[in-house]
Amino acid sequence: MIERINYSVKQIARLAGVSVRTLHLYDKIGLLKPSLRTRAGYRQYGEAELFRLQQILFYRELDIPLKEIAEILNDPQFDLIKALSGHKQxxxxxxxxxxxxxxxxxxxxxxxxxxxxxxxxxxxxxxxxxxxxxxxxxxxxxxxxxxxxxxxxxxxxMGKLDLEQLKTDQKNIVQKLKSLSGKNPESDEVQEQIALHYANIRSFWGVSDPTDLKAETYKGLAELYAADERYTIINGKSDPDYAAFMHKGMFYFADNRLK
Structure with a gap:
């Protein structure tokens, strides 16, 4: 059994591999309430909360929405052992x-x-x-x-080496753009990387004709970045700010350089 009685929000975040912000959200929506709060208002979590958080993370791994997770865990008939067996399968x-x-x-x-x-x-x-x-x-x-x-x-x-190089280039470009996401997307520095991104995307699209600019298609991809988080997930996490940055940068590039 778990020996420690109480964990701070930072400790449980570190143990579970989640952010403090996530735990605050779970508290706010009633999914994971702390066992108590200190006089200073700090959250404290005990054994029951650790097991509940484990269940939340298992269900999240299975792509279950938070609302459904709350309904499952709050069901009086919920059985922890049965749930763990289900997760295993x-x-x-x-x-x-x-x-x-x-x-x-x-x-x-x-x-x-x-x-x-x-x-x-x-x-x-x-x-x-x-x-x-x-x-x-x-x-x-x-x-x-x-x-x-x-x-x-x-x-x-495509040959294996060419395909692998294309994937590697894409990864490097995305990482560089991510590092620049705090800058003005219309700046020369960002637009240079957007140009590389555009060229890489054209290769994946199989477009080699230099007169076929695919400006509207590229802008359509920018719209997807803003509307669908699947297109800007990095390391398994979505980033709305990065999506907005890419949307603005790609539109500016298409409107100003693909003419």
Whole structure:
């Protein structure tokens, strides 16, 4: 059993790997209340709160919304042992799916290197079919079928080293832009990185014609950055400020340099 009786908000944040701000939010919405508050108003957490936080984090790992988590944990019939067993089975299923995805990646690399992949669907193997279909449909609706098909064809034909370099360049560009997100997105320094981002995105789209600027398509991607957090998640976390920064920087670039 857990020996320590009380933990401060900073201590429990460090133990659980969450931010103090997150714990404050959980307290505010009634999802995780401290066991007591000191005379100075500091939050203190005990054993029961540690177990409850563990459950919250497990359910968050399974993408359950906070409102539903509260309903589950507040149910008088909630059984901790039963819940843990359920988490275990869910994580085993996720592990199996991830293993399938890893095998698919290995096979894709081999096929790209040897140019033996003939079926575009193999690019999505291991993903839930419905989810893969939704992502592909969204891409077609937002960027056009010709862009999606050209991108898929280009990635299938691209050599392994070229593909890996493209991914590495993208990662470096994103990291640099993230470090500049506190600056004016219209500044020369930021716009230089946006230009690299634009060139990298064009490569993923399979666009090589220098006269095909894809200005409106690039602005459409900027709109997605602002509207859909999936497109600006870094290290597993969304950042609305970074999304707004990219949206403004990409629009400025498209309006001023893609003419």
């Amino acid at each position: 869910s994580l085993i299923s996720r592990r199996d799916r991830l293993n399938t995805l890893l095998k698919t990646i290995d096979k894709t690399i081999i096929n790209i290197k040897n140019k033996t992949m003939n079926n575009v669907e193999e690019l999505y193997e291991g993903l839930p079919k419905e989810q893969a279909a939704v992502w592909r449909k969204e891409a077609i609706e937002k960027w056009g079928e010709d862009v999606v098909l050209r991108s898929e064809t280009g990635l299938l034909e």
